[in-house]
Amino acid sequence: MTELTDLGIAALRDGIAKGDxxxxxxxxxxxxxxxxxxxxxxxxxxxxxxxxxxxxxxxDADRAAGxxxxxxxxxxxxxxxxxxxxxxxxxxxxxxxxxxVPPYESTVSRKLWEAGAGMLGKLNLDQFAMGSSNETSAxxxxxxxxxxxxxxxPLAPGGSSGGSSAAVAARIAPxxxxxxxxxxxxxxxAFTGISGIKPTYGRCSRWGVVAFASSLDQAGAMAHDVTxxxxxxxxxxxxxxxxxxxxxxxxxxxTANLNADMRGKKVGIPREYxxxxxxxxxxxxxxxxxxxxxxxxxxxxxxxxxxxxxxxPTYYIIAPAEASSNLxxxxxxxxxxxxxxxxxxxxxMYAATRAAxxxxxxxxxxxxxxxxxxxxxxxxxxxxxxxxxxxxxHDFTNAFREVDVILVPTAPSSAFALGEKSADPLEMYLxxxxxVPASLAGLPAMSVPAGLDRNGLPLGLQVIGxxxxxxxxxxxxxxxxxxxxxxxxxxxWW
Amino acid sequence: MSEYRIQGATGEWExxxxxxxxxxxxxxxxxxxxxxxxxGAEPNTQVSLVDAAMPGMLPVPNRExxxxxxxxxxxxxxxxxxxxxxxxxxxxxxxLPQGYQISQLYHPLVGEGSIEIxxxxxxxxxxxxxxxxxxxxxxxxxxxxxxQHPTMSYVDLNRSGVALMEIVSRPDMRSPAEAGAYLAKxxxxxxxxxxxxxxxxxxxxxxxVNVSVRRPGDPFGTRTETKxxxxxxxxxxxxxxxxxxxxxxxxxxxxxVQETRLYDPDRNETRxxxxxxxxxxYRYFPDPDLxxxxxxxxxxxxxxxxxxxxxxxxxxxxxxxxxLSAYNAGVLTADxxxxxxxxxxxxxxxxxxKKSEAEVAKQASNWLISELFGxxxxxxxxLETSPVSPAAGAELLALVADGTISGSIAKQVLEKMLExxxxxxAIVEREGLKQTSDTGxxxxxxDGILAANADKVEQFKAGKExxxxxxxxxxxxxxxxxANPQLVNELLKKKLG
Numbered sequence: 001m002t003e004l005t006d007l008g009i010a011a012l013r014d015g016i017a018k019g020d021x022x023x024x025x026x027x028x029x030x031x032x033x034x035x036x037x038x039x040x041x042x043x044x045x046x047x048x049x050x051x052x053x054x055x056x057x058x059x060d061a062d063r064a065a066g067x068x069x070x071x072x073x074x075x076x077x078x079x080x081x082x083x084x085x086x087x088x089x090x091x092x093x094x095x096x097x098x099x100x101v102p103p104y105e106s107t108v109s110r111k112l113w114e115a116g117a118g119m120l121g122k123l124n125l126d127q128f129a130m131g132s133s134n135e136t137s138a139x140x141x142x143x144x145x146x147x148x149x150x151x152x153x154p155l156a157p158g159g160s161s162g163g164s165s166a167a168v169a170a171r172i173a174p175x176x177x178x179x180x181x182x183x184x185x186x187x188x189x190a191f192t193g194i195s196g197i198k199p200t201y202g203r204c205s206r207w208g209v210v211a212f213a214s215s216l217d218q219a220g221a222m223a224h225d226v227t228x229x230x231x232x233x234x235x236x237x238x239x240x241x242x243x244x245x246x247x248x249x250x251x252x253x254x255t256a257n258l259n260a261d262m263r264g265k266k267v268g269i270p271r272e273y274x275x276x277x278x279x280x281x282x283x284x285x286x287x288x289x290x291x292x293x294x295x296x297x298x299x300x301x302x303x304x305x306x307x308x309x310x311x312x313p314t315y316y317i318i319a320p321a322e323a324s325s326n327l328x329x330x331x332x333x334x335x336x337x338x339x340x341x342x343x344x345x346x347x348x349m350y351a352a353t354r355a356a357x358x359x360x361x362x363x364x365x366x367x368x369x370x371x372x373x374x375x376x377x378x379x380x381x382x383x384x385x386x387x388x389x390x391x392x393x394h395d396f397t398n399a400f401r402e403v404d405v406i407l408v409p410t411a412p413s414s415a416f417a418l419g420e421k422s423a424d425p426l427e428m429y430l431x432x433x434x435x436v437p438a439s440l441a442g443l444p445a446m447s448v449p450a451g452l453d454r455n456g457l458p459l460g461l462q463v464i465g466x467x468x469x470x471x472x473x474x475x476x477x478x479x480x481x482x483x484x485x486x487x488x489x490x491x492x493w494w
Numbered sequence: 495m496s497e498y499r500i501q502g503a504t505g506e507w508e509x510x511x512x513x514x515x516x517x518x519x520x521x522x523x524x525x526x527x528x529x530x531x532x533x534g535a536e537p538n539t540q541v542s543l544v545d546a547a548m549p550g551m552l553p554v555p556n557r558e559x560x561x562x563x564x565x566x567x568x569x570x571x572x573x574x575x576x577x578x579x580x581x582x583x584x585x586x587x588x589x590l591p592q593g594y595q596i597s598q599l600y601h602p603l604v605g606e607g608s609i610e611i612x613x614x615x616x617x618x619x620x621x622x623x624x625x626x627x628x629x630x631x632x633x634x635x636x637x638x639x640x641x642q643h644p645t646m647s648y649v650d651l652n653r654s655g656v657a658l659m660e661i662v663s664r665p666d667m668r669s670p671a672e673a674g675a676y677l678a679k680x681x682x683x684x685x686x687x688x689x690x691x692x693x694x695x696x697x698x699x700x701x702x703v704n705v706s707v708r709r710p711g712d713p714f715g716t717r718t719e720t721k722x723x724x725x726x727x728x729x730x731x732x733x734x735x736x737x738x739x740x741x742x743x744x745x746x747x748x749x750x751v752q753e754t755r756l757y758d759p760d761r762n763e764t765r766x767x768x769x770x771x772x773x774x775x776y777r778y779f780p781d782p783d784l785x786x787x788x789x790x791x792x793x794x795x796x797x798x799x800x801x802x803x804x805x806x807x808x809x810x811x812x813x814x815x816x817x818l819s820a821y822n823a824g825v826l827t828a829d830x831x832x833x834x835x836x837x838x839x840x841x842x843x844x845x846x847x848k849k850s851e852a853e854v855a856k857q858a859s860n861w862l863i864s865e866l867f868g869x870x871x872x873x874x875x876x877l878e879t880s881p882v883s884p885a886a887g888a889e890l891l892a893l894v895a896d897g898t899i900s901g902s903i904a905k906q907v908l909e910k911m912l913e914x915x916x917x918x919x920a921i922v923e924r925e926g927l928k929q930t931s932d933t934g935x936x937x938x939x940x941d942g943i944l945a946a947n948a949d950k951v952e953q954f955k956a957g958k959e960x961x962x963x964x965x966x967x968x969x970x971x972x973x974x975x976x977a978n979p980q981l982v983n984e985l986l987k988k989k990l991g
Contacts (some may be wrong), residue, residue, distance in 0.1 A: 100549070209781075328584060328593020329547040334591060382779060
């Protein structure tokens with residue numbers, strides 16, 4: 001029999017339900033895997049083995065009592081440390097929130113616990129979800145379980161959900177929550193050979209999720225495969241009256257309606273995504289994807305998304321603008337870090353607390369955001385960016401009159417080495433070039449593993465769908481998954 | 495109309511005033527959270543996770559706050575914007591947990607409207623229309639307490655997130671009296687609508703007073719803004735002091751600096767708080783946590799239908815339908831509680847007399863204004879805390895109307911009602927104050943008085959008719975005020991005839 005930790009959500013849940021193994025055995029196995037990997041991978045900020053066992057015991061008891069079991073019953077997961085968890089430290093990977101223990105539970109995590117999931121721990125991430133490599137965490141880098149063959153250089157697990165991607169790829173968690181503001185689920189999923197879906201903006205409640213950029217932040221699922229993502233997303237999603245931007249729509253039965261048959265579907269290939277100097281392996285994997293779509297019966301249609309080139313600058317105005325305001329609450333007055341130098345007044349306390357509490361990337365984005373919102377620059381930057389955002393949205397609306405889904409690469413390259421891009425913020429930002437447009441338009445988008453590149457590292461393909469059409473995204477992704485037959489796993493070196 | 499001028503050393507100056515009034519919306523819950531809003535609660539007992547800006551907390555608009563602001567807008571005949579939006583006003587302060595205030599800069603809920611003020615109650619010609627530019631909805635901040643600890647300030651977040659309407663006037667006022675009348679009228683309307691209790695001493699309503707001066711006919715001068723003025727009297731004082739100060743600055747060769755000022759009531763002066771140079775850059779932008787506010791016709795219709803009769807309409811009705819004097823109508827409609835009290839009194843009085851309200855309105859209004867107000871005033875009480883209810887007042891008025899007691903006895907009875915809380919009839923019975931229509935007794939009294947004042951009778955007969963009042967007074971005195979005055983008149987006329 002394969003090890004329990006090799007199993008994903010569906011296999012674990014069904015195995016527990018059938019009595020092949022108990023939820024407690026599952027939790028124990030993953031707790032041990034987490035403990036063994038933690039020193040090498042640093043995927044977690046805190047581990048919560050007792051929480052995992054507690055949830056498992058309840059599932060085992062419910063099963064014994066013949067009670068109905070939830071969608072995620074007995075599945076222990078990693079929780080990105082951006083979700084507030086009642087009684088468990090929640091930091092957003094920032095020193096400014098170190099030691100902060102919320103007296104409340106985020107809606108998404110609550111729904112997962114109610115569906116029977118347990119918590120292995122709080123996953124590391126880029127500080128306040130700002131980063132593409134997990135190098136901005138105040139709690140140390142996450143090390144990708146992947147390595148280039150014969151090369152021990154530590155690689156980035158992607159970001160900001162780098163703890164999530166590393167944990168799932170290393171099989172120390174069968175699934176993990178992620179959040180995606182400009183690609184923070186999709187890019188790390190692509191870097192680590194797993195699946196990750198960002199649903200339509202508003203599908204998952206933002207209540208209790210530490211905010212980065214409110215108009216873009218969206219929670220999603222990261223797991224072994226498309227089916228597991230569908231199961232987990234069903235458990236996470238749903239209208240929440242506590243979030244004004246939450247979608248007041250029923251959650252569809254995505255899992256039950258999974259269907260990889262693409263006959264009669266049109267897949268759009270936007271010519272603007274074919275960049276000059278595109279990585280040859282990325283270009284090839286995209287062509288593979290197109291071939292698989294055809295094989296699944298889809299018609300391939302070349303489309304145009306003319307404002308694509310403005311997406312990145314637009315994103316890097318809007319997201320920092322919102323962040324600069326969202327992060328104003330970390331002021332040392334009510335919770336978290338407080339630096340109070342001798343004789344300090346209020347302004348001194350603010351300055352000292354924020355200087356000590358925020359990392360350099362967070363400070364950079366607060367500075368950019370403050371600048372683009374300030375008098376005299378507001379119209380030139382923020383107002384202009386909002387207009388362009390609308391144009392980008394219209395590009396998609398127009399395209400979706402012709403096609404059902406859009407297929408593009410997830411990221412411009414496979415995983416890079418830690419430290420390779422961290423010196424140059426612009427180069428780091430360019431990593432989001434393929435993921436940001438769907439975020440600006442609030443569309444559902446998913447990354448699925450497509451193969452390995454010349455370095456033996458995973459590449460992902462991204463499916464972008466119409467608003468509210470997670471089903472279309474999941475189905476196209478499933479068609480790719482079935483044809484890519486991606487089974488590569490990182491060799492265990494930790 | 496008003497020609498208020500400041501006499502400077504170099505000639506006359508005109509003052510230009512605009513008010514930004516912050517009115518706390520009367521609701522049980524805050525603008526974006528479910529926390530309570532009661533005044534005077536223990537510090538930090540009415541604070542939700544949202545109000546404290548805990549990580550990941552989100553605002554959700556409170557429908558009732560929006561409803562009250564819309565009703566207020568309708569009451570000032572303003573344009574209601576069916577599409578409006580909330581913006582963040584960013585600044586750091588310890589009483590502002592989010593680091594921004596949620597307000598509405600770019601797209602306010604309520605657009606242009608106006609209210610009419612009347613400077614002289616007795617002169618219907620002294621009216622003026624004051625334009626209102628907008629009403630927007632925003633969050634209040636918390637409160638710093640500097641007196642709790644020798645070296646530290648404490649923060650009370652009870653007010654944090656409480657819903658405010660900011661009602662911005664046009665610079666249409668030209669004198670302290672107009673500014674005072676505007677604020678008083680606005681308060682009246684808010685209390686009628688029920689959207690704000692208007693308790694200025696509790697901070698439910700406060701005004702930022704914008705003042706500038708100019709030569710009559712010149713363009714607007716540079717204005718100053720005096721913040722958080724919390725009474726009608728202080729607003730008038732601010733206008734007066736600030737205008738004088740600005741004239742003095744200009745006439746001394748200086749220039750008025752655009753700045754924020756504070757009013758010190760103890761010294762009756764304004765002083766600089768901060769100038770525009772160190773003004774904040776608030777970095778307003780649309781709040782991405784909130785969707786635009788879109789109102790449908792059904793909601794607007796419900797708001798409109800729920801509006802009560804407003805002060806101007808009521809006043810007009812009192813004058814035309816009830817036949818009250820302009821003065822009485824003005825006094826009775828100046829506050830919603832007074833009008834409510836009067837209408838209860840009127841209904842009860844008409845019912846007892848089996849007459850229409852119009853037939854008894856004059857009597858009831860005169861009694862309320864000249865008798866009850868006077869008596870309550872002496873006791874230092876208001877209508878709201880009056881021991882005499884409208885029904886009890888109507889009982890007293892009925893006793894006068896049916897001749898049981900005279901008007902002067904009624905004054906005594908009212909005093910006793912206020913003291914004891916007993917009903918008028920019971921007091922009249924107990925104290926034996928019933929008016930007598932016993933012709934025999936009155937005639938006997940008259941005979942006695944005429945006999946004792948034979949000289950005056952002669953003078954009266956010789957044409958000194960003014961003496962008639964003397965005989966009436968003497969007779970009433972002899973009857974201890976209880977004689978039916980009409981009978982006294984009739985009998986006296988006959989005997990002197």
